Amino acid sequence: MSQQNRPVRGDHPYEQEITSTDEHEERAGRSLITTDHDVIRQWAEERQARPSTVPGTEHDGRAGVLRFDFPGYGGGDLEEISWDDWFRTFDERGLNFIYQEHRKDGKPSNFFRLENPDREDA
Numbered sequence: 001m002s003q004q005n006r007p008v009r010g011d012h013p014y015e016q017e018i019t020s021t022d023e024h025e026e027r028a029g030r031s032l033i034t035t036d037h038d039v040i041r042q043w044a045e046e047r048q049a050r051p052s053t054v055p056g057t058e059h060d061g062r063a064g065v066l067r068f069d070f071p072g073y074g075g076g077d078l079e080e081i082s083w084d085d086w087f088r089t090f091d092e093r094g095l096n097f098i099y100q101e102h103r104k105d106g107k108p109s110n111f112f113r114l115e116n117p118d119r120e121d122a
Helices: 037-046 083-092
Strands: 032-034 050-053 066-069 096-099 112-115
Touching: 037 083, 037 096, 050 083, 066 083
Parallel strands: none
Antiparallel strands: 032 096, 050 066, 096 112
């Protein structure tokens, strides 16, 4: 079951919520948040980033810590996984994707983090 359009969970007063690939930042440097698979995949593919996980962190045959492997950033310690596995894990954990499209200076940004709104220490 795809949860591609599940709502963002948690309180996010400083992030602009993005719900489709047609929406973009209000201004460069703005923090954005989404759970939309198309938005996440488009963002990663524009940066030639591949869905990945940290080897040794898997649980019961499922992907462990989720990452993106960006070309030229030494992702040798990451293991590439399929988009289906990446998104299955993302949805099962109820994660939010917090990211930037551009830095304040207007250059493309690779900043992202995955947030679990159920974790009190996050």
